[in-house]
Amino acid sequence: MKALELSNVVVRFGALRAVDGASLSLEQGERRAVIGPNGAGKTTLFNAITGVIRPAEGRVVIQGWDGTRASPQARARRGVGRTFQITNLFPELTIAENMRVALRGLTAAKWNFWASDEAGAGRGAIAEALAAARLEGQDEVQVKHLSYGAQRQLELAMALVQKPRLLLLDEPAAGLSPVERGAVADIVRALPRDIAMVLIEHDMDLALGLVDSVTVMHEGRVLLEAAPDQIRGNAQVQEVYLGRAA
Amino acid sequence: MRAVFILAGLVALASMPLLLPSYQLGIASEILIFSVLAMSVNLLAGYAGRTPLCHGAIFGTSTYVVIIAAAAGVPVWAACLLGVAAAGGLSVVFGIIAVRTSGVYFLLLTLALGLIIWGICLRWTGVTGGENGLRGDLRQGWLADSQRLYWLILVVGAVLTFAMWRLVRSPFGLTLRAIKDSPSRMAALGHDVPAHLFAAFVASGLFAGAAGALYALFNDFVSPTTVALPQSVEGLLMAIVGGVGNILGGLVGAFVLIALEQFVSAYTERWLSVLGLTAIAIMLFAPQGLLGLLQRKSQ
Ligand SMILES: Nc1ncnc2c1ncn2[C@@H]1O[C@H](COP(=O)(O)OP(=O)(O)OP(=O)(O)O)[C@@H](O)[C@H]1O
Ligand SMILES: [Mg+2]
Numbered sequence: 001m002k003a004l005e006l007s008n009v010v011v012r013f014g015a016l017r018a019v020d021g022a023s024l025s026l027e028q029g030e031r032r033a034v035i036g037p038n039g040a041g042k043t044t045l046f047n048a049i050t051g052v053i054r055p056a057e058g059r060v061v062i063q064g065w066d067g068t069r070a071s072p073q074a075r076a077r078r079g080v081g082r083t084f085q086i087t088n089l090f091p092e093l094t095i096a097e098n099m100r101v102a103l104r105g106l107t108a109a110k111w112n113f114w115a116s117d118e119a120g121a122g123r124g125a126i127a128e129a130l131a132a133a134r135l136e137g138q139d140e141v142q143v144k145h146l147s148y149g150a151q152r153q154l155e156l157a158m159a160l161v162q163k164p165r166l167l168l169l170d171e172p173a174a175g176l177s178p179v180e181r182g183a184v185a186d187i188v189r190a191l192p193r194d195i196a197m198v199l200i201e202h203d204m205d206l207a208l209g210l211v212d213s214v215t216v217m218h219e220g221r222v223l224l225e226a227a228p229d230q231i232r233g234n235a236q237v238q239e240v241y242l243g244r245a246a
Numbered sequence: 247m248r249a250v251f252i253l254a255g256l257v258a259l260a261s262m263p264l265l266l267p268s269y270q271l272g273i274a275s276e277i278l279i280f281s282v283l284a285m286s287v288n289l290l291a292g293y294a295g296r297t298p299l300c301h302g303a304i305f306g307t308s309t310y311v312v313i314i315a316a317a318a319g320v321p322v323w324a325a326c327l328l329g330v331a332a333a334g335g336l337s338v339v340f341g342i343i344a345v346r347t348s349g350v351y352f353l354l355l356t357l358a359l360g361l362i363i364w365g366i367c368l369r370w371t372g373v374t375g376g377e378n379g380l381r382g383d384l385r386q387g388w389l390a391d392s393q394r395l396y397w398l399i400l401v402v403g404a405v406l407t408f409a410m411w412r413l414v415r416s417p418f419g420l421t422l423r424a425i426k427d428s429p430s431r432m433a434a435l436g437h438d439v440p441a442h443l444f445a446a447f448v449a450s451g452l453f454a455g456a457a458g459a460l461y462a463l464f465n466d467f468v469s470p471t472t473v474a475l476p477q478s479v480e481g482l483l484m485a486i487v488g489g490v491g492n493i494l495g496g497l498v499g500a501f502v503l504i505a506l507e508q509f510v511s512a513y514t515e516r517w518l519s520v521l522g523l524t525a526i527a528i529m530l531f532a533p534q535g536l537l538g539l540l541q542r543k544s545q
Contacts, residue, residue: 117417162436
């Protein structure tokens with residue numbers, strides 16, 4: 001059983017085919033980078049996998065289960081976790097509260113309307129995920145008061161605390177300083193090996209060092225699929241990126 | 247420390263019937279009833295980030311049902327339960343329609359739903375008495391005494407406030423606050439956002455219904471005014487004036503607006519204009535409400 005199988009996925013925005021017949025298949029535990037210039041359709045592909053957008057054509061099969069028409073929450077319950085390119089947290093809540101909300105996404109505890117919010121299980125799992133994302137000692141800080149770097153780490157921690165089987169990371173290091181980018185790379189490298197992961201990243205040096213395989217997207221299509229060391233010198237890839245710069 | 251404050255507050259409120267003449271005690275009763283309505287609005291507006299304009303209609307539906315049921319011979323306590331149940335049923339219908347919207351769409355949709363109820367109460371003369379309304383027959387025996395009625399309202403209000411306090415600080419309440427911040431992240435985390443909002447809507451409607459039932463006991467009369475838009479607006483403004491997202495905001499807001507209404511109507515008929523100006527002033531100078539202002543000043 002594959003961790004993820006996309007076949008001929010098409011997403012249209014009016015006349016624009018943001019994703020134009022993309023196919024992609026991911027083994028259990030595989031780590032894949034998706035690279036490509038701005039507007040290539042990478043984030044839109046994530047939205048099709050997570051159910052934010054229903055594709056016009058094609059199929060999305062998650063852990064052997066056809067989720068093409070399923071809601072985002074149903075897919076999350078099947079083990080799909082994600083982070084967002086544009087930080088998407090609960091700014092009025094504290095880190096601890098953000099983490100509790102994340103943890104309860106997959107349990108019935110969220111329906112408890114009488115117990116104290118702070119009571120109950122999950123402390124261990126939350127501490128573990130925060131440690132994995134290197135975000136410790138700020139539990140009671142409101143998220144809107146966190147530095148941008150810490151917010152990006154919380155993005156990761158909230159996905160991790162759910163123990164996803166398929167993890168989608170949308171530019172987790174975007175907008176960070178070189179030191180912070182290195183920290184994010186270390187966090188990703190240290191993830192459990194049995195999690196299948198798709199990483200969108202513009203920084204090729206960063207991305208290629210973290211993954212087993214690479215998918216290059218361009219104008220909604222999969223241009224190329226190869227091992228990281230075959231990507232660096234590839235003329236087609238350089239053309240796509242240079243074409244953007246020109 | 248907090249327990250001492252709460253106890254002192256309750257003792258102060260409980261001693262009102264011994265201190266106030268009967269007209270003022272009536273106003274105090276009204277303040278307690280409307281603070282429950284404002285609290286119910288606050289659950290949606292303050293915690294879930296959905297501002298409703300139908301809670302006057304839900305409140306008043308309960309008032310109608312209590313008075314009609316009691317007139318039909320149902321015991322008063324059972325009539326009150328029927329009123330709350332009717333408010334709950336109405337919230338189920340409203341909730342199903344409204345929870346998939348947000349922002350100004352939620353506001354306008356709930357406004358329209360409330361107007362439908364008002365229209366029904368106005369036109370269904372055979373049952374509701376139309377424009378003339380219905381006079382009840384509830385203030386008999388034990389309830390005839392306005393001091394006892396005040397205490398009853400205080401006890402029910404305190405119990406409801408306690409329940410609301412548990413609700414907003416529970417995992418359910420935290421989920422609502424998170425939905426207010428980012429529904430899209432909630433869905434990505436596996437939360438069923440519409441289901442949660444629906445549950446909150448119904449819970450909120452039950453609180454509004456309880457307030458409406460108390461109002462039936464207090465007022466012993468109901469007319470389309472009770473379910474009309476200004477009632478919904480007042481409930482919302484009380485929540486905003488006191489401070490949305492604060493459990494006692496409703497009490498403060500109800501006190502300020504009802505006291506102001508008493509004061510203003512001694513001089514002019516234009517209460518609604520004054521209400522509007524007050525609302526604008528609050529939004530400009532204390533957008534977090536009066537309690538929010540106090541909190542900020544004390545920091
Ligand atoms: N909700 C939307 N409505 C309309 N067009 C959209 C929407 N989302 C994305 N697009 C368009 O689809 C195309 C692909 O966008 P997408 O965000 O998937 O690109 P991307 O590969 O993630 O780019 P970047 O590297 O800049 O994040 C772009 O042309 C974008 O403008
Ligand atoms: Mg993108």
